[in-house]
Amino acid sequence: MDENVTLRTVNVTRYILPLREGGSLPALADADDGFKYVLKFRGAGQREKALIAELLGGEIARALGLKVPELVFANLDPAFGRSEGDEEIQDLLKGSQGLNLALHFLSSAINYDPVAMSTDPKLASQIVWLDMFITNVDRTFRNTNMLIWNRELWLIDHGASFLFQHAWVNWRKNAEGPFPIIKNHVLLPVASELEAVNEDFKKILTHEKIKAIVNTIPEVWLLAGGDSEDAEESRQVYLDFLTLRLSYSDQFIKEAQDARTALI
Template identity: 40%
Template structure:
């Protein structure tokens, strides 16, 4: 039986692993051409492909940011590893999708499909000042450049806001190598953030969330397969790469007194 959307996710357990049994349909609005698949647990999952143009780094960001968000109290669809047999492409008439399936044999990333959900925007429904500020803070922490009012990457399901699509976060890992060190500061422009007009105090959100990040980071990084962590470019071994992510988050948290006031200024100017 499928786990289902409301099942509790054990933060201390590894991500579940399922096997895709049927490719159902593509979601063409996504830049990486994700698809809906059925799996051997009878569940339906939105599949992000390892063979897509963004590569494995996007899947790493999905795991790290999505699972960190979950531990910080945000709603995120269950994340699972999905074994994909490229022979599923034989039943697909679209050549582009055939190529994507053939390039994605092995372990991919799936997200529990939320039937009946639809794109959420604060312009249609007020998310609440606290949630908006917390999400603005989180996206600044992880450098998520892909939650603008044009592309909110949020779903409304059962009257609750669910976060999706974090593959554009942690953009620094596309350029790192041996000896990498976190930069003293990172550019993050919140002016177009979808939650900015609705956000309350970012300072209050920072006070709540900042102490909760580092205590859960090791368990989040442990969820990422070693194979994905050594995809080029890389600082070295899987252990070296986990250490590099840890160094980034430690530095970003340590310097929050620099970027949180900037976020608050941007928010206050918009109100």
């Protein structure tokens, strides 16, 4: 079976507008392939580590059969944005020259509303499992990070995943440890099929599949964090984290089930 994972690379041709206020300041942008993208900048917020989390979280979700907009590497030319009038945006563009990450823009998509919209228990369980696995803190009632597009549920914004990145030496503790924030997950009340999903997903996420996804992380992003002077050493930490985390899936779904019982 071919486990290769590749991302296309596009060149950003036009900054259209910022999409929301906040530390990351993602933007809607045009690229040279004729499509619009939601552009995530390496010069914003948590910098390259947020892009690594976005890349890994999105491609793991895709490997599990969940719907995620296409992710592409997005080149930002040094000359790009010189005519930008907003000083904050111009600084962001200057600090993001080179390789960034972008998601295909889902035109006319609407935000998922947990009050007005129902979700299939199996799909809800799949998404809760994913977020437990990648330690994603950001899929709550306040910020669901899900869209409805063509009557289907799509996942976006995984940049707040992989908490261990911000305390690098504790990656093993994070892989083995509990994830109490799951109690705030917007889909937890509906996630009644976690055990079955766990068995399915453990079969899909082979070591080869995880390694192929980790291998997509650009070397320049790995070195930018300053955690190691060896990109392959940093890459190995991500692989080891995910491999160890997967071996603890029985424990973390039990934690999610207990949190769900407390809610209902």
